[in-house]
Amino acid sequence: MELLKKLSNASGVSGRETVVRDIIIEELKKNNIEFNQDNMGNVLVKKGNGSKKLMISAHMDETGFITTFVDKGFLRVSNVGNIKIESLDGELVKINGLTGKIVNIKGEDDINSIFIDMMTDEKLEVNEGDIAVLKSGFSEESSYISGKALVSRALCYILLDVIKKSDPKDFTVYFVFTVQNELRGRGARAAAYEVNPDYAIVLEGENSNDYPGAEGNISLNHGPVLRLMDKVLIIHHQVREIIEKAAEKAKVSLQKTVSNESSEGGELHKEVSGIKAGVLALPIRYKNSSLEVAGKRDLEDMKKVLLNIIE
């Protein structure tokens, strides 16, 4: 969990994934695992010698803000990736090691209606183009974990663990840590072209609706989510069979959903001459907020399913 804590607390907004990538690379090196870094900044690990190629991806980036104007002690920003702007009022952000407070006085869903108060009258060491990220802290309870960017980092953590433990039999497996997921999966698209896999499984986060007033059927610690369809991808039936068979073997129950979200699977499955793809997701409460919550059993179950797919 120390590794997940480090990953979750690291800043890695889309296009600026360096810190997260460095943690992942350090971990790979520590375990003597060979890797490649491509043009876009994706990290690829190849294992096994099977006749069919399987790509499993988790993204390194999170949503955040990019500075567009510095007005003495105040910053104007644009969002990087989709963020619910009307609910940001009062959130704290980190930028260049400094702390700021987001103010959205009118509560409007318009990025031009917010500013960041850096709470200083001294000259700011912030330039146009600098990145801000929601400020948060990771914590671990008996059955839950909470922190920011779990939708990205919990999946990177799972993928790292699976890389270390797996010994692929039937597949040549490409584990890919992707960039720019929150910007319509630009990193995954490029990696998919390079790898040109027979099958691709995209690891994602799925909104968990097990709290008062929420609608939906996804709960924490009830198993990984098999996305039958989302806004940009319909799961390929062979990928669905691969995942369901592995879950059965691992004695893990899957939750199933038709999701109203997107994933990098959308761009990925249209690459080259088409790629059979599907999304396996980790249930996450309060997705893309400064404090996301995930279930520890789901994390372990997801690893079990992936290991069973590979072996």
Added chain:
Amino acid sequence: MLLEKLSNAISPSGYEGEVREIIIKEVKPYVDELFVDKMGNIITHKKGKGKKVLVDAHMDEVGFIIIGYNDDGTLRFASLGGVNDKIPPCKVLYVGTNKIKGVVGLKAIHLQSKEERNKGIGYDGLCIDIGAKDRLDAEKYVEIGDYAVFDTKFGCFGDGLVKGKAFDDRIGCFILIEALKENYSCDLYGVFNVQEETGRRGALGSSFRINPEIGIALEGTVCADMPNVPEHISGTYLGRGPAISIMDGTSIYDASIREEIEKTAKKSNIPYQNRRAVAGGNDAGSIQGVKNGCRVAAISVPCRYIHSSVSAASISDIENGKKLLIKFLQGIVKEGI
């Protein structure tokens, strides 16, 4: 003057022939290879041993396409690329290859409904008057599918400013043409693309073929430095130098290349500004979005009143944009950038 020739050329998206001829004539003596690909893009190559770099400018401009006739002989039309429907009324257009003059009419204010007064007439309600007697007469001069562009002529005004149409992206074309006249150690592809304004389509094909390591888009870009626009949403300012993009709708620009461009500017005393807007998009999105992708940057010249019948730009911004690109390309000699 080359920019004048480029700006006055009539080449809306899908019909880039006229500007293509000008560019080919201009750059041919300075490049090792030159050809026109299937989409109509001009691909030029200056061979080098360093990194493979693609520099892009798009040849097309926003314009219109004729989609039908009215019984009175006026023409119905749609936009090619994004032109706000409040722009065309009361402007003169050139229609088709024969450059037939047409006037876009607008009914008098007292005849407009309340909604039309507030929202404008919209393309459905606008038409081009070419002086035809009736439908049959109009059919003699104009075919469905003919294009139309504003009749704006290039000119100088004020203190070092130029005005004209199609600055987006003939200014980019101008800078790329001038840059191709210099020598570099990187393996340089200068590409003049078609159909940027209709969804960055031309750049997909040329980038797929070249598959560069670094992609640079040259643009004419938004500049809302007007009295009633707050500074934080103005995008750029005229006269403050070429604008370096940080992010837009189609790319988040590579931080290390951006830094390198900034360093180049500072070292060579070239003024520059950041493009403080994230709206819009350009060919960089297409360059990055094919094959295994690449790192991208964009250098733009601010253009007031962009995507309208007439834009204004600063000669010093154009010259500094040219200098910045040339110095940056000459600096790409080693690994690391």
